[in-house]
Structure formats: structure tokens, C-alpha cells
Amino acid sequence: METTLTINQLSRRSGVAASALRYYEERGLIQSERRGSGHRRFTRATLRRLAFIVFAQRLGMSLAEIGAELEKLPTDHVPKGADWSLLSGPWSARIDERIAELERLKTGLAQCISCGCLSLEFCRLVNPHDKAGALGPGPHYWLGDKSSND
Amino acid sequence: METTLTINQLSRRSGVAASALRYYEERGLIQSERRGSGHRRFTRATLRRLAFIVFAQRLGMSLAEIGAELEKLPTDHVPKGADWSLLSGPWSARIDERIAELERLKTGLAQCISCGCLSLEFCRLVNPHDKAGALGPGPHYWLGDKSSND
DNA sequence: CTACAAGTTCAAGTAAACTTGAAGTCAAGA
DNA sequence: TCTTGACTTCAAGTTTACTTGAACTTGTAG
Numbered sequence: 001m002e003t004t005l006t007i008n009q010l011s012r013r014s015g016v017a018a019s020a021l022r023y024y025e026e027r028g029l030i031q032s033e034r035r036g037s038g039h040r041r042f043t044r045a046t047l048r049r050l051a052f053i054v055f056a057q058r059l060g061m062s063l064a065e066i067g068a069e070l071e072k073l074p075t076d077h078v079p080k081g082a083d084w085s086l087l088s089g090p091w092s093a094r095i096d097e098r099i100a101e102l103e104r105l106k107t108g109l110a111q112c113i114s115c116g117c118l119s120l121e122f123c124r125l126v127n128p129h130d131k132a133g134a135l136g137p138g139p140h141y142w143l144g145d146k147s148s149n150d
Numbered sequence: 151m152e153t154t155l156t157i158n159q160l161s162r163r164s165g166v167a168a169s170a171l172r173y174y175e176e177r178g179l180i181q182s183e184r185r186g187s188g189h190r191r192f193t194r195a196t197l198r199r200l201a202f203i204v205f206a207q208r209l210g211m212s213l214a215e216i217g218a219e220l221e222k223l224p225t226d227h228v229p230k231g232a233d234w235s236l237l238s239g240p241w242s243a244r245i246d247e248r249i250a251e252l253e254r255l256k257t258g259l260a261q262c263i264s265c266g267c268l269s270l271e272f273c274r275l276v277n278p279h280d281k282a283g284a285l286g287p288g289p290h291y292w293l294g295d296k297s298s299n300d
Numbered sequence: 301c302t303a304c305a306a307g308t309t310c311a312a313g314t315a316a317a318c319t320t321g322a323a324g325t326c327a328a329g330a
Numbered sequence: 331t332c333t334t335g336a337c338t339t340c341a342a343g344t345t346t347a348c349t350t351g352a353a354c355t356t357g358t359a360g
Contacts, residue, residue, distance in 0.1 A: 006306080006307080007306090007307075008306070008307085017348080017349080018307095019348070019349055019350080020347080020348060020349085022308095022309095023347070023348060023349090027347095035356095037307080037308085037355075037356055037357080038307080038308055038309090038355085038356085039306085039307055039308075039356075039357090040307085040308090055255060055258070055259065057347095058251070058255060059252075059255065060210070062346070062347090063346075063347070064346090088259050088260055091259055092256055092259065092260070095252050095255060095256045095259070096256075098252055099249055099252050099253070101208070102209075102245050102248055102249050102252075103249070105205060105208060105209065105245060106242055106245045106246075108205070109205070109238050109241055109242065109245070110238055110242070156336080156337080157336090157337075158336070158337085167318080167319080168337095169318065169319055169320080170317080170318060170319085172338095172339095173317070173318060173319090177317095185326095187325075187326055187327085187337080187338085188325085188326090188337080188338055188339090189326075189327090189336085189337055189338075190337085190338090207317095212316070212317090213316080213317070214316090
């Protein structure tokens with residue numbers, strides 16, 4: 001039994017389309033060795049890397065951000081539990097923040113939207129610490145105007 | 151004092167770019183009256199509608215989905231608290247689901263990814279009830295292959 | 301040896317959610 | 331009246347994350 005995987009094997013095992021895998025490789029998120037013919041071979045460790053990528057996407061991260069995170073993994077050996085754990089601390093915090101925001105939204109939905117008090121106040125709900133920024137597509141900046149005098 | 155808002159006034163108050171407001175109007179998410187000149191005038195109620203739109207986007211909904219939700223509001227009068235409340239029930243549930251997923255992800259980050267047990271198992275974390283589907287961009291289907299015999 | 305499945309590259313297409321630019325019209329203060 | 335600044339439309343461009351198709355090569359089972 002071979003210890004490496006072809007692109008379609010990896011695709012089947014991970015659920016990520018082969019075209020996406022090629023794309024990820026092109027973006028530097030995963031790596032492969034090439035056979036003489038040019039065919040890719042992936043190590044099984046790539047499965048974990050992919051799990052992390054999918055995971056992070058569900059958290060709303062862009063591939064660019066994910067790539068930056070993955071660069072924190074050591075390159076001198078195959079990353080193991082301890083290496084992944086290094087990432088997981090900040091990530092738990094990240095998830096907690098997101099959960100906290102959702103809780104605020106939920107409260108706001110009940111109180112603020114339904115009662116009719118709503119206008120600019122809503123911004124504090126969505127983004128209480130004024131860090132409008134790279135939040136993906138969509139309007140990025142309730143609270144964008146600091147000196148609102150109208 | 152005018153009771154209606156120009157597009158730039160609405161933009162400043164909502165934090166949503168004027169170009170985005172035109173786009174939303176084109177998509178039917180908001181409405182405006184037109185002056186003889188063709189200039190748009192928005193009612194203040196539009197602010198609440200916008201708040202809802204931004205809110206929903208933060209929950210990861212597409213404009214199409216948001217539009218569908220907004221259609222549930224009555225058109226025979228300006229929606230008030232009670233009307234918005236009608237939407238808020240299902241929405242709380244929606245938020246709760248999302249929070250639950252994040253909790254699962256958090257657990258999984260600690261246990262599954264970092265310990266090394268990971269591969270296909272991860273799917274159950276991301277999508278425990280096998281409803282891979284329209285989850286936005288990204289690989290949609292850990293668990294996409296029911297009959298994995300390799 | 302011959303199919304045919306599986307692999308390759310590269311360019312172009314897609315979808316969502318906007319933004320930008322051009323070219324022109326309208327409104328308001330000095 | 332003149333001159334900005336705000337507004338209009340419409341077409342085209344942008345970004346992210348891929349997918350699709352064409353044209354071609356490799357690998358393998360019979």
C-alpha cells in the first residue's frame with residue numbers, strides 16, 4: 001500500500017474537489033511531490049492540513065489569512081499535535097469572540113430591532129470596538145463616521 | 151426639517167456606501183421615492199431595514215436570502231416592533247445554531263485537529279447532520295462521499 | 301497493444317457584492 | 331448668474347474562491 005495519495009484520492013478522502021486542491025497548491029496552502037510524469041503525490045499529513053483549512057473557512061477566514069496561519073507551522077518536520085496546539089490557543093479566542101458577537105446580535109435582535117429604537121445605535125451591537133475592516137464583502141463600516149453631526 | 155433622507159444622508163447615517171444603497175435598491179431590498187429630478191428620497195424607516203440587512207450579513211446570509219426574509223414584512227403599513235418581532239424568533243434559532251457550530255469547532259480544534267486523530271472524522275464536526283450544501287464559497291462537502299470504501 | 305480512466309496545464313468562466321468611472325443633470329449659496 | 335457639490339445612469343472593473351473546458355499525456359487493465 002502506497003503511503004502517498006493521488007489528487008483524486010485526496011479529494012475523495014477530504015471532500016475537497018480536485019480543482020480546489022490544485023488551486024490550494026498554487027496558493028501555497030498545501031504541497032505535493034511530483035512523479036516523473038508530473039503527477040502529484042500528497043502525503044497523508046495533507047489531510048490534516050486540509051481539515052484545518054476547511055475549519056478556518058467555516059470561521060470566515062480568507063485563504064490569505066489561512067495561509068498566514070499555516071506558515072506558523074514548523075517546516076523542519078511533519079507537524080504533530082504539539083505544533084497544531086500552538087495555533088489552537090489564539091484560535092479558541094477567535095472563536096470565542098465570534099460567539100460573543102453572535103450573542104450580542106441575538107440580544108440586539110430582540111431588544112433593539114424589534115422595539116424600534118434602532119438606527120445608528122445598532123452599530124455598537126455589530127462592532128462594539130470600532131474595528132470595522134476586512135470583514136469580507138458587504139458594507140464594512142457601521143460606525144465609519146466618527147464625527148456624525150447630523 | 152425634512153423627514154426624508156437623500157442617498158448621502160442615508161449613507162452617512164447607516165455607514166453603508168451610497169453605491170451599495172443603489173445596489174440594494176436595484177436588488178429590491180430597499181425602496182425610495184423619486185423627486186421630479188430623479189433624485190432618491192428615503193424614509194427613516196429605511197434605516198431600520200438597513201440595520202437588519204447588515205445584521206443578517208454578519209450572520210453570513212446572502213442578499214438573496216435577506217431579501218426573502220424582508221418580504222415577510224407587511225407592505226400595507228410601515229413595519230413596527232411587532233412586525234419585526236415576527237422575524238426575530240426564527241432568527242434567534244438561527245443564531246443559536248451558528249453558535250452551536252462554533253462550539254463544536256472549538257472543541258474539535260482542541261481535540262481532533264491537534265491530537266492527530268483527524269481525517270474524515272472531522273466532517274462530523276463541521277457538519278454533523280450531513281447537510282452539506284449552499285454554505286458559501288469553499289469546499290462544500292466533507293462527507294460528500296457516502297460510500298467511501300478506500 | 302489498445303482502450304480508457306486519470307492526470308496535466310493554461311486560459312477563461314462564474315457568482316456575489318459591490319466599487320469605480322464616464323458623462324451628464326440638478327440644486328444651492330455667493 | 332455662476333459655480334460647486336450632490337445626484338443620476340450605465341457599463342465595466344474588482345475580489346475571492348473556485349470551476350470548467352480544451353488540448354494533451356500517463357498509467358493500467360484486458
